[in-house]
Amino acid sequence: MEIFDKIEDKEDQAIIRYLVSIVDMQNINSICDYGCGDGRILKKMEKKLPSRIRYTGIDFWSSEHSMYQMPKNEKSINFIDNESPQIEEFMENNQYDLVFSSFALHHFRLPIKELKRIERLVALEGYLILIDIHRDYTDVEKIAENVRQFHSQMMMGIRGDHHRIPYTKEETCDLFLALDMEITDQKVVDIELTETDIAEYKTSFLERYKKKEEDAIQDDVSKHRHSAFMDVFKSTRELTSTLINRYGATPDTLLMTTAKKKVKSTFDSCVNVKC
Numbered sequence: 001m002e003i004f005d006k007i008e009d010k011e012d013q014a015i016i017r018y019l020v021s022i023v024d025m026q027n028i029n030s031i032c033d034y035g036c037g038d039g040r041i042l043k044k045m046e047k048k049l050p051s052r053i054r055y056t057g058i059d060f061w062s063s064e065h066s067m068y069q070m071p072k073n074e075k076s077i078n079f080i081d082n083e084s085p086q087i088e089e090f091m092e093n094n095q096y097d098l099v100f101s102s103f104a105l106h107h108f109r110l111p112i113k114e115l116k117r118i119e120r121l122v123a124l125e126g127y128l129i130l131i132d133i134h135r136d137y138t139d140v141e142k143i144a145e146n147v148r149q150f151h152s153q154m155m156m157g158i159r160g161d162h163h164r165i166p167y168t169k170e171e172t173c174d175l176f177l178a179l180d181m182e183i184t185d186q187k188v189v190d191i192e193l194t195e196t197d198i199a200e201y202k203t204s205f206l207e208r209y210k211k212k213e214e215d216a217i218q219d220d221v222s223k224h225r226h227s228a229f230m231d232v233f234k235s236t237r238e239l240t241s242t243l244i245n246r247y248g249a250t251p252d253t254l255l256m257t258t259a260k261k262k263v264k265s266t267f268d269s270c271v272n273v274k275c
Helices: 003-022 040-048 087-093 111-119 139-158 169-176 195-222 229-247
Strands: 028-035 054-059 077-081 096-102 122-133 181-189 254-261
Touching: 003 040, 003 096, 003 122, 003 181, 003 195, 003 254, 028 040, 040 054, 040 077, 077 087, 111 122, 122 181, 139 195, 139 229, 139 254, 169 181, 169 254, 195 229
Parallel strands: 028 054, 028 096, 054 077, 096 122
Antiparallel strands: 122 254, 181 254
16 A cells, blocks of 8 residues: 555544544434545445444535546445535435534635535534644744645645635634534544654655646646746745755644534533634
């Protein structure tokens, strides 16, 4: 197994462990993964959790920027395209005890609007769990990593594949203030790599970055990007390569934020967890 596949699997397992630890699965009969990609987390959950649970995956498979094809529906897993003509009716008529979304938050062009839309899927007393890349922009030890991340997201944004810089713990809590939900837990989770895994990751990361950038350059040329864009891209690529060469690269830790949906009185606090 290549190191990036291993990291992906470890991220999936960390997410599943968190979901199971934070929610009483005896009271969970339905689960929705909003932004499910290829559906692999739902498929892994389906093998581990009670057979009574029904699963739904939602994503934008018809989008030109999608990395995946829509998975085939299975006996206990239903997938629906977010651009399907039936999606709004589906959103109005289906709710789940647990809704989670992994690595999608920083893709939302209008995050409050998108989160309110997701909130509609959460049943009363149900849970919404957001999982994303953890970022702490006050940590001077991670300045090279944060600059590299900023450049990467900026260039994807310019290309039209919308990305924001991942939200901090405090910013994620702030987003939840727009929802009728109460944050009950927030954790930064390490995916528990071995020293060998980390060494292999550092060796392989630069090669992977260069390959991705070569593909992006070919795409930019084919689309006849403006020369000003190509100049910015070149300088960004050079600085990013320098940062990776000089400081290496570190696998991401995950930020997991859990909120519960309930009818709240005027005096209820919006956020119980200190961010």
